[in-house]
Amino acid sequence: MMTNTEKNWRFIFLVYSILKASAVEVMIPISTPDIGNEDAFHTANILDYIIDLEPFGVKAKDVKSIRFDVKACENTFLILSGSNDQTQPMYEVIISGYDNSYAIIRRRNDDSLTSNSQHWIGVVELLDDQRQSCSSYKSYWLSWETGHLKLGGGAILNSDVIVDGTDTNPLRVNKIFIFSGWGDTAEWTIYVNLDNRFSGFYSGCGLQDVRANIDVLYSNSWSKANCAVACGRIDICLGFNYDSTTTSTNRCEILGATSPVIIDFPQTHQVNWIFYSKCYDDKGMCIGCFF
Numbered sequence: 001m002m003t004n005t006e007k008n009w010r011f012i013f014l015v016y017s018i019l020k021a022s023a024v025e026v027m028i029p030i031s032t033p034d035i036g037n038e039d040a041f042h043t044a045n046i047l048d049y050i051i052d053l054e055p056f057g058v059k060a061k062d063v064k065s066i067r068f069d070v071k072a073c074e075n076t077f078l079i080l081s082g083s084n085d086q087t088q089p090m091y092e093v094i095i096s097g098y099d100n101s102y103a104i105i106r107r108r109n110d111d112s113l114t115s116n117s118q119h120w121i122g123v124v125e126l127l128d129d130q131r132q133s134c135s136s137y138k139s140y141w142l143s144w145e146t147g148h149l150k151l152g153g154g155a156i157l158n159s160d161v162i163v164d165g166t167d168t169n170p171l172r173v174n175k176i177f178i179f180s181g182w183g184d185t186a187e188w189t190i191y192v193n194l195d196n197r198f199s200g201f202y203s204g205c206g207l208q209d210v211r212a213n214i215d216v217l218y219s220n221s222w223s224k225a226n227c228a229v230a231c232g233r234i235d236i237c238l239g240f241n242y243d244s245t246t247t248s249t250n251r252c253e254i255l256g257a258t259s260p261v262i263i264d265f266p267q268t269h270q271v272n273w274i275f276y277s278k279c280y281d282d283k284g285m286c287i288g289c290f291f
Contacts, residue, residue, distance in 0.1 A: 002163040024195065024236050024257045026287050028056045032076075032190045035181040040092040043117055044111040047086050049156035050079065050179035052267060057192040057285050061174040065143035065157055068178075072186035073134040080144060085167035087111050089171050090122070093142060093151055096132040097182070100127060103163040105149050107171075122147060122165025130162055139190065144173050194280055194287070195235065202228055202239065202276040205289035211241050211273040212288065213266045218254040231278065238265075239277040239288045265290075 033199055035049045043049070058066060060080065070076050074096045081090035105122040130153060132138060141157050147170025153160040170213040172190045181187035193234075217237060222230070224242050231237040231254050241253040264287045267275060277288025 005141070024238070025193050026057075026191045026238075026290075028148075028192055028290055030056065030178065030190060032178055032186045032188065034185050034289045035179055039077060039094075040090060040108045040267055042112055042113065045079075045086055046079070047084060047177060050077075050177045052084075052131050053176045053178060053190060055285070056290070057091065057194075057197075057280060058176055058190060059220065059281065060106070060176045061172075063193075064145045065141060066176060067139070067141045067155060067157070067191040069137040069139045069184055069189040070095065070132065071135070071137045072096075072132050072180055073184050074132050075180065075182040075184040076180050076186045076188075078142060078174045079175075079179075080149075081175045081177070082172050088205060090106070091167075091171065093149070095140060095151065096126060097128075098180050100131045103130070103151055106163050107149065108165060117138075120165075121167055122163045124163040126162070133194065143187040144170075145170060146170060160183060168288065176215060192287075194238075197231060197280040198235075199279050199281055199283065199285075201279040201283045202231075202287075203279055203283070203286040203289055204274050204276055205286065207267075207275065209269055209271050209273060210267050210275050211270040212239065212255055212275040213268055214238070214255050216253045216258045217258075220249060220252055222252040223250065223254070228252070230254055230278070237278065239275060242274050243272055243278060244274050245272045 002172060016240040021118045025139055030072060032051060038049055040046045044120055076095045082088055088211050089107060089109050091105050096103060103124050109117040139155050141152050143157060147167040148150050150164040178188060184272040225239045227242055231240045236256040237254050239255050241255060277284040277286040
């Protein structure tokens with residue numbers, strides 16, 4: 001006959017086996033200010049003004065596309081580059097600019113801002129339903145496989161292409177930046193895939209007496225160490241709540257995603273509970289601490 005501990009671990013193993021292949025994405029909200037009349041073709045040090053997506057979990061060197069939503073009147077931009085070195089080549093993608101009329105993909109070879117160091121890869125006049133909206137989010141994807149850059153609408157990669165073009169001397173993309181300017185601010189939602197990226201570390205996000213209110217995959221009376229091990233074995237576990245009361249039956253709640261996309265980590269104040277977020281890639285990228 002199995003002991004209670006053996007039954008608990010058997011349950012975790014079964015959950016782990018069933019959910020191991022599940023994909024989890026989180027939606028990271030980011031606001032970009034109006035940085036003024038600045039862009040890669042007018043500002044040599046443009047990277048000093050804009051937001052690097054790497055701290056938010058976007059590892060451009062490991063992927064060939066990105067999915068995002070944007071709410072803005074117009075003038076929203078992405079920059080793809082090989083590094084933070086502003087003297088090196090970069091791509092600039094304008095989602096909707098020039099009076100909300102054009103989508104553009106262009107390349108800057110260096111920071112000289114001379115006309116012979118800049119060229120356009122693709123440009124298209126937007127249809128009415130492709131224009132950005134001041135009051136609602138629109139969904140987009142961007143891909144850069146082997147120098148073929150494409151910007152499209154919607155959530156499905158390679159569908160509803162808005163503008164594309166091919167660079168015959170393609171850059172190796174290691175960094176992605178976003179910004180808004182020329183009189184406009186923007187609200188972004190960036191989709192980040194977490195598959196196979198758990199670092200083995202957790203963070204309490206510097207908070208005490210906090211309990212996260214997301215789906216409870218499993219609840220039991222375990223030590224904090226056992227709770228962490230169990231969460232680590234389940235890909236869709238995003239962290240755990242732990243009752244820090246000093247007893248022999250501390251309560252552990254394994255938290256996760258029962259749907260593919262996580263929008264928020266709502267939390268409530270509750271004495272003696274601590275929420276521990278999984279950290280991905282390194283100790284600094286702890287998704288539950290972003291919200």
